[in-house]
Amino acid sequence: MPLTKILLILAAGISAGFINTMAGGGSLITLPILIFLGLPAAVANGSNRVALLVENITAVINFRDKGYFDYQFGLILALPAVIGSLIGARIAVSISEQFFNQLLAVIMLLMLVFILWNPLKNLKLNQKELSSSRKITAGFVFFLIGIYGGFIQAGVGIIIIAALSLLTGFSLVKINSLKVFVVAIYIFSSLSIFIFNGKVDWITALILALGNGTGSYLASTLAVDKGEKLVKAVLTAAVSLMALYLFYISF
DSSP states (O other), rough: HHHHHHHHHHHHHHHHHHHHTTTTTTTHHHHHHHHHOOOHHHHHHHHHHHHHHHHHHHHHHHHTTOOOOOOHHHHHHHHHHHHHHHHHHHHHHHHHHHHHHHHHHHHHHHHHHHHHHGGGGGGGOOOOOOOOOHHHHHHHHHHHHHHHHHHHTTTHHHHHHHHHHHHHOOOOOHHHHHHHHHHHHHHHHHHHHHHHOOOOOOHHHHHHHHHHHHHHHHHHHHHHHHHHHHHHHHHHHHHHHHHHHHHHHHH
C-alpha cells in the first residue's frame, strides 16, 4: 500500500476518533474516504467498524481509569442496542452497493436536517436519579439507535448525545462515557456480521484502527481534564463542520 494512502487513512482515523469520542459524526469522514480509495461500500462499512471498536474500547478504558464508568446503566442501554445492531448489520450486508450509496446520500441529508434542527440546544446538565419508566424508555430508544448504528453508524454519536441529554440530564462528560461503552458493545456484535460475510479489508481496517484509537485516547483524556467547556466546543465544531460538509455533498 502506498505511503500516501497509509497517511491519509491514519489522518482520517485520528480525526474521526477524536470527533467521535467528543461528539459524533467521525464516520462521515472515514466512510467517504474509504469508498474514495476504492473499497466497495459494504467493505468500507465493515472495515470502519474495526476502527470504531478499537476507538471505543480505548475511550471506555480511559474514562473508567478516570472514574467515569456507569456499568449498570450502560448495560441497560447496550443490550437493546446490540439486538438492534444485528438487525441493522444484516440489512447493510444484504443490499446492493448502488442502493447503499444512494441511501448513504439520503441519510447524510437527513443528518443535515437533524443538525439544523439542533436538539442539542436543549441539553440538560443537572444529573438526577432516573425512574424505572425512564430507563425502560431509554432502552427502547437505544434499540432503535442500535438498528441505525448497525446499518450505517455515521452520525450516531450525536444522536446518542441528544437522546441521553433529553432522557437523563447527565453531564456531557458522563454522557460521552456511556456513549463509548454502548457503541463498543453493539459495534462488536454488528462487526461479526460483516466479518462472517467477508466485508472487511483487514489491512485498511487495522491502519484506520490505529488512527481512531489515537484520536479517541486524546479526546477522552481532554474531555475529563478540561470538562464541559471543551466537550461543548468540540461538539459545536463537529456539528458545524458536518453541516458544511453535508451542504457541500448535496450540490
